[in-house]
Amino acid sequence: MAVLFLVEVAAGKVKKASYEAASYAAQVATQLGTEAVGLALGTSDNAELAELGIYGAKKVVHANNADFDSFDAGAWAKAVSDAAASVGAKVVIIPQTLTGKAVAPRVAVRLNAGIISGAVSLPDADFVVKKTAFSGKAFAFMKITSDNKVIAFVPNSVGATKGSGSATVEASDIAPAASKVTVKDVKREGGNVAPLPEAELVVSAGRGMKGPENWGIIEDLANVLGATTACSRPVADVGWRPHHEHVGQTGVAIRPNLYIAIGISGAIQHLAGVNQSKVIVVINKDPEAPFFKAADYGIIGDAFEVVPKLTEAIKAFKASQG
Amino acid sequence: MKFLVCISLVPDTTTKISFVDNDTKFNTDKVQWILNPYDEWYALVRALELKEANGGTVTVVNVGGAANDATIRKALAIGADDAIRIDASGDLDSYAIASEIAAVAKSGGYDLVLLGKETISDNGSNVGGMVAELLDLPFISYASKLDVAGSTATIERDIEGGEEILSVDAPFVISCAKGMAEARIPNMKGIMAAKTKPLNVVTPQGTASLTTTVKYELPPAKSACKMISPDNVGELVQLLHNEAKVI
């Protein structure tokens, strides 16, 4: 028996969401009186994978096969279900990154397992899991009735808990099934900052910015914070910002620790994608902007004056922290 | 090409969510149901564009009860050729829904099965991957561009922090996200035509769900927003550090 979790590696580094998966799986394993085992697909080095032990993994099975590096949902799902069978896992934990979202439902079908996706809690004693529903406007508590179970959790929801364990890394000869998909090109933007679904700090702006040429002050603020930038839908629709920055009901749903919304009115469809942020700061010149009702901290003022001042204040604060 | 577009019904995006029966059921009273935006705006419209360019047929499929028919007709008004409603009601989970869709997809011999990236009610992102696995087909998720030449498709899909460009031969299953098409509003001609287009009701095979919803909960109410003077942004920095502990 074991609880299996999926590990994702990007540019040689284990993704943050995978550390969280290790923590999640380790806690479920404790509940079930068993161990957490990770499955890593594709190239990465053993020392990096062994770090998963700090978050509770006992073992990481590593299929160090470059054919896995180019992602195919079908091939990955087969590898995960094969690994589940070989370690005797009835519960599989998958972080709901874009990769995880494509793999998890296929794994569930292969294992005849019910799936809870959008999980934001650990299972309770009856294996009931809290999950997001209605685009963050509510939560549902779901129970899996099948013997095998797949849980796909929302990154940043349960957190990665550090302990002092260590994981052994075991080579596996699981190979990808022949893929009918040919990856031709990968374009990545954004450099060092965390992609939106994983970001802990997000600076977001809307139509109040008047035009794309004014985004410099937004980027400056994001840079001093080490935050990822986002935007409202109309801003992406008219091409002021790339569409992957669009957050909300029809864009990316996020739950960072801090969401700073600048010149965004706070329409219900926008809130649906950001209302699970731990702390929301709203900067808007209209005291009646609905966003203030959903905010923790608010500044009524002109973004063009307030934002540069805030950037300076954070710079000064960071300097004082050393 | 034969396109099958999976359409789900969701509460209108402005719906205030509440629950009944001791928070075990979604309160559908006064709820206005709409086509799931991703299904309508992206999956359906892109299928129609490809059909208009290269020929073929566009069928929409929904798993649900007779109350859905009026909303399904909207998809016909936008331009789908025909509709299938798999007459299953009650609380079906994503596995039960996917099993029904897979059965219809298999017998219909479709080249492309298109879905939305997720329903805005369940946010599961499950049905597409499940249909693909049940049919043993490639699954391309979160696609933002889809072009087809002959039987080969070129697709752009969202990945963490960027995009991936890939090619794949039909048949395959694809889930559609923003960027793929522009929403279409049905015109009068479309609405009239929709009245006589076939909406075939088929009997479900009755695959059982593997999950149940025990109860629902609304998020805790936010406490009042703390206002800070625009002349004192330093105070905000201190609060974010000392009180909220996020920086």
Ligand SMILES: Cc1cc2nc3c(=O)[nH]c(=O)nc-3n(C[C@H](O)[C@H](O)[C@H](O)COP(=O)(O)OP(=O)(O)OC[C@H]3O[C@@H](n4cnc5c(N)ncnc54)[C@H](O)[C@@H]3O)c2cc1C
């Ligand atoms: C089905 C559906 C789905 C949708 N999905 C989404 C979604 O996923 N995400 C999303 O964001 N929207 C979505 N929308 C659109 C949404 O309803 C709003 O129209 C949109 O969020 C408004 O964007 P905004 O706040 O940037 O612009 P506006 O509503 O125009 O607000 C601009 C704000 O900027 C403020 N402002 C102006 N100048 C300044 C200044 N100098 N300094 C400070 N503040 C200033 C104004 O007071 C105002 O509050 C959806 C709509 C529909 C119908």
Ligand SMILES: Nc1ncnc2c1ncn2[C@@H]1O[C@H](COP(=O)(O)O)[C@@H](O)[C@H]1O
């Ligand atoms: N009842 C349904 N009938 C037809 N298609 C559905 C149904 N439910 C979900 N889908 C499709 O599956 C996609 C993903 O749904 P979900 O897994 O619920 O996020 C949706 O965007 C639809 O295209």
